[in-house]
Amino acid sequence: MSTAILNPKAQFLLGAGLDVLHFESKEWLDHINLWKDEITFFNVVLKKKSTAEKSNSNYQKILNNIDTIYNDLFQDLEQSIIEHEKLLSKIEKGDKGLSDNDYREKHQQILLRMNTFTKDFVKFKKMLFDYEKGL
Template identity: 25%
Template sequence: MKTTKKHLRYAEWLSAEEMHTASKEWLSELNFVKDEHLFFEDLVTRFTSQLIASDKFSNSYEIVDAINRSEKFNNNLIEAVKIHENELQIMVDGVDQKEEEKAYTKEHQDLIIGIKEFLKEYKSLKMQLFEIIKNIKKEDKLNHLLDRK
């Protein structure tokens, strides 16, 4: 499957206030993801023995590795958004700096695309992790019921 690169032209018309609001929303969402990563680490720690004992150990290992990579990428995005937010001054300083303003708008477009793609991949990762944990819980429950008999 071949993907095509989409060009976001509407970002050129966003006001500085709209870009500031978008940056604040991104930071909020990315910080929430950061908290969820902590929850995932706790979840993986809690089910480590079942993940290792599982016949799908390689799949579990890949998910844990993907969580770690996702966490690092999320931290990089948080830093990028903070830097982007701090550079907003270029747009509101009243000085006509066409090239710098154009570069800032381009960076904003790149962040829109990057964050959207990250969140899409993150949602998929989250669903995979929950599916693995759900299967472990089902197996535990089944084993517990079988042991009672």
């Protein structure tokens, strides 16, 4: 029985040079910055709702999701990527006890987190858009 590769790009990237992985890390930070802007926009739109709408449980659920996304997930992901980039810097300086394999393993972990978050964020935005259309 063979195992299917869910993301063929992931396998390619993990065998790529550190400069390619560094570039992908920078892309992740750009994505997070865009997502932060989107969340800020969504928050502004939602806070303009009438008092009656604000008592809706779906409305409260969306606001709680926004707070969780912004406060926990973005900051945690961003910090993980920044620490990941610091590890690359140490590897390039030749610090003892570090290898590019450490960097690649961490990169794979962050890649999986980014993929999961991207899917979850798309679901969240769909829920928000459906809520807005329903009003």
